[in-house]
Amino acid sequence: MSNNNNCRTANRNFCAPGGKIAVLWVDLDGTTIVCQPYFDQAHANYGHFMKLRGFDPQESIEMLRKIDKANTERVGFERDRFGKSLVEAYDYMRKLKRKRFKEDEILNDRQICENIGRAPFFREPEIFPNAAAVLGRAHHNFMIFAVTIGNREAQKYKVRQAGLQPVFDEIIVTSRDEKPQLVAQIMKDLNVDPKLSAFIGNSKRSDGACVAHTNFIYLPLEPGWDYDKVAEIPSSDAYEVIQVQDWRECEERAINSLIRRRRKIMGSSGPTPVLHEQPCCKDRDS
Numbered sequence: 505m506s507n508n509n510n511c512r513t514a515n516r517n518f519c520a521p522g523g524k525i526a527v528l529w530v531d532l533d534g535t536t537i538v539c540q541p542y543f544d545q546a547h548a549n550y551g552h553f554m555k556l557r558g559f560d561p562q563e564s565i566e567m568l569r570k571i572d573k574a575n576t577e578r579v580g581f582e583r584d585r586f587g588k589s590l591v592e593a594y595d596y597m598r599k600l601k602r603k604r605f606k607e608d609e610i611l612n613d614r615q616i617c618e619n620i621g622r623a624p625f626f627r628e629p630e631i632f633p634n635a636a637a638v639l640g641r642a643h644h645n646f647m648i649f650a651v652t653i654g655n656r657e658a659q660k661y662k663v664r665q666a667g668l669q670p671v672f673d674e675i676i677v678t679s680r681d682e683k684p685q686l687v688a689q690i691m692k693d694l695n696v697d698p699k700l701s702a703f704i705g706n707s708k709r710s711d712g713a714c715v716a717h718t719n720f721i722y723l724p725l726e727p728g729w730d731y732d733k734v735a736e737i738p739s740s741d742a743y744e745v746i747q748v749q750d751w752r753e754c755e756e757r758a759i760n761s762l763i764r765r766r767r768k769i770m771g772s773s774g775p776t777p778v779l780h781e782q783p784c785c786k787d788r789d790s
């Protein structure tokens with residue numbers, strides 16, 4: 505159990521009633537950092553490459569999607585997986601269409617496929633509009649965890665490159681699909697108030713599942729990839745699901761609302777969190 509006496513410093517206050525703390529868990533890919541266009545680009549590049557090698561590009565891309573989905577279910581979210589899926593899809597198409605290439609050509613082709621698959625992980629990361637500013641302000645009022653599925657080095661590199669390191673108290677990277685379990689663990693370890701906390705994410709499935717333990721702020725800036733698509737956002741009797749369109753709305757409608765509730769509860773007893781409004785909204789929201 506952490507010492508929650510530390511929840512208040514000169515410029516931070518994430519104290520919640522009963523010696524608890526308020527936490528935001530924040531998904532990275534597709535929520536904070538732009539992700540999908542890089543994978544779309546890799547799919548397009550693969551289609552183009554396969555066309556040059558005499559295959560139907562659409563059929564090749566479809567096959568890649570199928571193989572990568574199966575590999576994700578089998579091996580999880582390691583960084584090498586996507587490149588390996590491309591090589592596998594290339595080999596499969598070659599055999600399916602009975603294409604006869606020379607051995608050294610095949611080796612070269614496989615190398616090209618691997619490189620296409622590696623590209624999305626080594627891009628200069630792009631942050632969604634207002635994400636850094638909103639999280640920077642929220643840092644005054646919440647302990648903030650980045651929760652992300654993927655490769656540890658790749659994800660930490662992205663956070664560093666994006667300049668987001670200062671807003672996160674911790675970056676939790678998992679190679680398995682287990683966000684709700686991670687949230688539950690932190691809840692227990694740090695004595696978190698789940699009703700005054702929230703998980704922010706773009707995936708109805710892997711992020712939405714966290715509504716079992718805390719509020720879910722659904723921020724669908726990217727539709728997510730095939731593996732992540734489910735029809736409905738999970739619901740909960742205990743916690744709220746708040747859908748917002750962008751980071752600014754996330755702050756106004758969800759984050760600030762959590763702060764106000766906390767302020768109301770704690771108003772008469774002890775320290776109260778401070779709302780950090782955007783200049784435009786000061787009058788309207790105070």
Ligand SMILES: [Mg+2]
Binds near residue numbers: 531532533534535706
């Ligand atoms: Mg995501």
